[in-house]
Amino acid sequence: MQAQLNSTDQQRLIDRVQRRDLRGLHFAGLVRLSFELLDDADYNSRPVFTGGDINNREEQERFTREYIERLGGTYVGTYNEPDTSAWKKRRIKQADGSYKYRVIRPVLYGALDDLRAGGPVSGQFIPAEGFDKNTKVDGLVVLDLDRLTRDMRTLEDVCEVTEHYTRPVVDITGTLDLLTENGRDNARMLVTMAGKQSSATSRRGEQSHWSRAVRGIPVGGNRPFGWNEDKRTLNHREAVQIRAAARLMLAGVRYSTILRKWNESGRVTTKGNPWRRRTFVLMMASPRMVGWRVYGPQDKPLHERYLMDENGQPVKGQYPAIPDEPTWRRVVEILTGPDRPQQNQTNRGKASQMLSTIIRCGNCGKKLTVQPKPAGRFDYACKGPASGGCGKVCGSGVAIDNLITELIFERLDQQPITTTATPWQGEDDLKKCEATKENLLAQFKDNPDMGAYIWPEIRKVEAEIAALLKERSTHLRRQAAPKTTNIRDAWPTLVTDQRRTIAAENFEAIILNPATRGSNRFNPDRLQVVPRQ
Structure with a gap:
């Protein structure tokens, strides 16, 4: 680890960076490829492209390299962030069962660790030609602030490194200055504005998706298996194949056997690939199978991810169902129930x-x-x-x-x-447990300070729910024999x-x-x- 500079040397470095004199300094580039391109931007009418527009790794690396070398510095390598959002937060579960929301940037935080140490220690650094993974790293260069971050918490972590370790973080426009108090305050205002723009873009996207969902309009992407390219009319040959698979599963046939026969007979997915376990489970567990509009958070199980109307009923999609609802629910229990065969049990x-x-x-x-x-x-x-x-x-x-x-x-x-199906007797108990869990979660939301008392109770209820779900799955399997x-x-x-x-x-x-x-x-x-x- 390099020793920290004294106050005189720190001021000299700050003055040099502000004069754009980077001679003798080793810089690495941060190349972030975003999946959050603005869908309302008119790129053809914009005479100047910013870092937010350039979503190509080679271009970002070339521009940052040329900028550092033009100012006399040495470009020693790259930190590559593919498909990374600088604003979207992910839910992270805590030890007490609660959640926090953070922007996940392992590559950027690895770069900050390297800057603190003065050299690569995180394993995220990719050396340029002529350099190795032990080379010195004095600073970081990005296209502009938008490529660095749109999240205030992340910006403060970057400012910590620039302020307390005197490690310059610069952009190719020359406007990013995190070594001085005025520069950091200016960056905070710009990040606040960028975050507001991202929030507005996300809100418009969510409103657009919800508006299409309540009308049952199909989503984009590849056509789903069982429907034609318009995603509304049935592909009758594939629909027959799905119904036959459901009947076989309810008759006790393992889906690994079904997939093996499909692949042996040359039946492929809509992408032309052989059938795999995960592809089959996602298809059969999708609410689309019964004509419902798929919509909901990604952390929910797929079979629960459908939109409800104001009367609490599933929203019908603009496409017909393939199996009926009772058949689909029994298939879902087989595929997703607590006692389902695990992947290593289906070989x-x-x-x-x-x-x-x-x-x-x-x-x-x-x-x-x-x-x-x-x-x-x-x-x-x-x-x-x-x-x-x-x-x-x-x-x-x-x-x-x-x-x-x-x-x-x-x-x-x-x-x-017997040929008569008997209903499961624990349905009322399951509903009571689920209602109790929802009530406890609502209590925690209203009074987070009670988490130490509430979460143990929630875990007890979740254990009861898991036991009831296993019992129901076993019952349905026996009914499906x-x-x-x-x-x-x-x-x-x-x-x-x-x-x-x-x-x-x-x-x-x-x-x-x-x-x-x-x-x-x-x-x-x-x-x-x-x-x-």
Whole structure:
């Protein structure tokens, strides 16, 4: 770290920068690419472009380099901020459960750390040709104040470095002066005006989006899967594909199986890409599926992100629904419920057979895995000690599946599967808990000083809500299980996922005990089955 300058040297540096004499000083450029271009600006009629207009990395770097070198300084590298807003605030959760809102600028704050140290220590610095990451950094150059910040809190952090560490931060217009009190006061006024402009632009954008949303007008961008390019009329081939996927999921088929078959048959997204887990979940969970207008904050779950009218009803979009609402809600529960399969549980090899994720080891209690063998055969086997199992139990998968299938036939012949869906009994309790949570949040908003008492209560209620949601998801999964009155005839037409669902619904546990020594044939007595009551 470089030693701080004494008062005399500080004043000399300030005088030199004000005279635009940068000889002997090493400057790095801050290049910020914004996603907040002004949509009401008439660029063709503007004779002079400002930093706010230049949204190209190469141009910003070239202009700042030329400015520093023209004044005798040395341009040593760049701090690159892609797709970064200098004004928009993000919500940050605190340890006590409350939130604060801040402009997120990790690259800029890394540059400020480097200026305090006099050299790159943050890892954000990109050296120019001929320099390395250990080069000295005396100051920072930007196109203009707009590229530096539009947020007053950020400006004060920059002023701290210029005032207390005497590190110049300059722009190519020569008007940015953060080394003197008058210059800092002038910058504060300009940032206040820029922030007001950003706020007004954001407000106009929000009003425009809301105005289109209440009319059900579709948003821009790529066409959604299931609709045509006008985003209003159905693409009948894709709509049939979506409805079929919903029926299969309600019949117990895992969506990883559906995606695998779609990709194997050459069915692609609207962008021409293969189907992925996240793409499918976002599509099926979107309120657009039932014809509702998607609108709401990004921090809400997608299936809850739709606009409500003055009567508390979802706003209808200018496009028809594909599945009906009850079907969609049951699909959403499968995709987003608390006991949904996680991403590492949907891999092809982990649930490739009927009893995958169900059958357990009788020696250590761990779930058995599938071990493929030649000629289409496989074993259910316990993992080794290194993977958390005992490695002492193994059995023929084909024989075990056949035995469990016969048990299912016998059980369902005696107890026919009901075809009547029963409602979940905890809906009222869930509504009460959600109302309690809203009431507690309102109390905190009115009296933040009570946060130490309110947030523990909120966490208790959230735990109750999570438990109820898991219970509801389990209920809906059971309601979505395959239902037939002639299981023997229907069995050959069921896919592995559906057979697994039936097995899980009929047995509390399926346990494979260790084999006796000296026996090469599978002994059915090794299986221990606990039926569901």
